[in-house]
Amino acid sequence: MVNITSVAGRLARSPDEILQLGETAMGAVAQAFIPVSVAGVPVGTYLIVAGAIFSMVSASNASILAASGIGSLMGRRGQAPRRFSRIHPTHGTPFWSTASATGLIVALVVVFITLLGEEGVVGPIPIGIETTVAGFAIAIEEFTLGLNTLTGFATLNLLLPLAVVNGALIYSRRRYPDIDRGFRVPGVPMVPVIGIIANVALIYNLPPVGVVVGLVLTAVLVLSYLVWGGAPEIEDIFERVTEPTQRVAGANGSAGTDGANEADSTANPNSTTDERFRVLVPVARLDRAVSHVRLAATVGRFNEGDPLLQVINITHIPDQTPSEVVGDEAKRRAERLTDTLADVDIDAEYTVEGHICRDIGFDILQTARDDDADLVLMGYPEDHVEVAERVEYEAPCDVLFAQGFTADTASPIDVSTVNVGAGGGPHHGALLPLVRRMGEGGSELHVISVEPSGEGGTPETLDDTLGPLSGVETVRVHNVSAPNVAEGLVSTAAEPIA
Numbered sequence: 191m192v193n194i195t196s197v198a199g200r201l202a203r204s205p206d207e208i209l210q211l212g213e214t215a216m217g218a219v220a221q222a223f224i225p226v227s228v229a230g231v232p233v234g235t236y237l238i239v240a241g242a243i244f245s246m247v248s249a250s251n252a253s254i255l256a257a258s259g260i261g262s263l264m265g266r267r268g269q270a271p272r273r274f275s276r277i278h279p280t281h282g283t284p285f286w287s288t289a290s291a292t293g294l295i296v297a298l299v300v301v302f303i304t305l306l307g308e309e310g311v312v313g314p315i316p317i318g319i320e321t322t323v324a325g326f327a328i329a330i331e332e333f334t335l336g337l338n339t340l341t342g343f344a345t346l347n348l349l350l351p352l353a354v355v356n357g358a359l360i361y362s363r364r365r366y367p368d369i370d371r372g373f374r375v376p377g378v379p380m381v382p383v384i385g386i387i388a389n390v391a392l393i394y395n396l397p398p399v400g401v402v403v404g405l406v407l408t409a410v411l412v413l414s415y416l417v418w419g420g421a422p423e424i425e426d427i428f429e430r431v432t433e434p435t436q437r438v439a440g441a442n443g444s445a446g447t448d449g450a451n452e453a454d455s456t457a458n459p460n461s462t463t464d465e466r467f468r469v470l471v472p473v474a475r476l477d478r479a480v481s482h483v484r485l486a487a488t489v490g491r492f493n494e495g496d497p498l499l500q501v502i503n504i505t506h507i508p509d510q511t512p513s514e515v516v517g518d519e520a521k522r523r524a525e526r527l528t529d530t531l532a533d534v535d536i537d538a539e540y541t542v543e544g545h546i547c548r549d550i551g552f553d554i555l556q557t558a559r560d561d562d563a564d565l566v567l568m569g570y571p572e573d574h575v576e577v578a579e580r581v582e583y584e585a586p587c588d589v590l591f592a593q594g595f596t597a598d599t600a601s602p603i604d605v606s607t608v609n610v611g612a613g614g615g616p617h618h619g620a621l622l623p624l625v626r627r628m629g630e631g632g633s634e635l636h637v638i639s640v641e642p643s644g645e646g647g648t649p650e651t652l653d654d655t656l657g658p659l660s661g662v663e664t665v666r667v668h669n670v671s672a673p674n675v676a677e678g679l680v681s682t683a684a685e686p687i688a
Contacts, residue, residue: 261287268421342400356382428547487538499540551580640678
């Protein structure tokens with residue numbers, strides 16, 4: 191125990207004067223215990239300052255980690271926007287949740303200190319409120335925030351959830367007494383009750399304005415959630431009903447159909463540790479499966495090494511229909527897909543699996559994220575354009591659509607001629623590296639620049655396309671005029687190569 195009287199004697203101050211120092215009292219006390227100065231710098235005082243800085247950095251880091259982790263879990267369970275659950279493909283962190291938590295903290299600091307602080311842009315706002323809330327007398331002559339209020343607000347957001355967690359512990363133990371838990375808290379319900387009382391007592395001593403602001407924002411967020419209604423958990427939206435059936439390319443270039451060519455059943459073909467170029471091939475119509483899978487194998491081989499094709503068939507679960515009803519149908523469709531692909535030559539290793547889902551677009555996107563796909567190759571769903579648009583704009587990797595494409599199952603895919611429209615944009619730029627590799631592999635590249643003759647058309651520039659293809663000897667340029675860009679591209683591609 192620190193004897194305040196003896197410390198006061200060393201400081202030549204009374205105990206009351208020390209207590210009036212508030213948060214700086216620790217520095218004064220430390221200097222009394224360590225009355226040493228180096229080059230005029232009081233060592234004791236600055237030891238406390240250094241400790242406080244390290245403590246704040248540690249607490250801030252822990253708060254951001256906790257907030258981002260909770261946000262990621264809430265996003266996965268549908269209790270927050272779904273994007274919060276996304277994991278960064280390189281760093282393995284919930285980057286949406288982390289960025290949101292960090293941005294919110296910065297915004298609060300700006301609002302509390304810069305805008306509504308004692309010397310902020312807005313300054314004190316006179317309101318004159320005298321009221322009693324839950325037995326607490328509150329008198330606010332003017333509304334202003336500042337660092338002290340921000341500290342109370344932040345501390346409330348730490349203490350209030352801790353009180354809720356203690357209450358949730360009591361509720362969980364009473365309602366689910368027999369479930370397996372990773373840890374147990376002794377003395378339930380007494381220990382959690384003491385925790386609730388202690389947290390509420392600490393909240394009572396916080397700056398009133400900070401507590402009021404915190405409670406108002408909490409109420410707004412809870413009300414917003416109730417209005418939104420939440421979303422289903424990820425596990426409730428889609429399910430992998432079949433284990434991936436893996437086949438490897440045989441000596442003749444075909445996928446093995448006998449036991450000797452089957453992959454090791456103990457291995458995980460969708461393991462994210464497999465660094466091969468992975469192509470995700472969602473198949474809806476089985477009659478197009480062979481063409482799309484063989485095209486995926488051909489495109490995948492333009493990247494270094496042997497590609498791995500992940501073929502999935504998705505069975506949609508209608509609203510109000512239990513997932514068990516369509517589970518057997520999904521398994522049968524996956525088996526038919528496996529048998530169909532086993533009868534043709536596919537020059538790549540591939541897996542086949544069946545999914546059931548309530549949201550096809552979400553299934554494709556989540557599978558691409560979970561399994562680290564490098565490319566999504568799929569047919570363009572004419573009857574469900576919204577699925578294609580969602581995959582195109584939200585996929586974590588490049589996307590290729592194969593529309594109106596058919597191929598002879600006995601002949602190799604012909605990529606000897608590739609037509610590319612001139613232009614720009616992110617999708618166009620992302621496609622050019624693949625086109626370049628195809629040209630370097632022997633494909634003849636035709637760059638088509640269309641000058642629209644109709645009203646509202648904009649001439650295309652060749653530089654954005656020819657630049658990334660510089661050095662490829664098989665590039666040919668076509669300058670054409672047509673009513674619009676689409677008609678010019680189609681008519682030129684349909685003409686025989688001169």
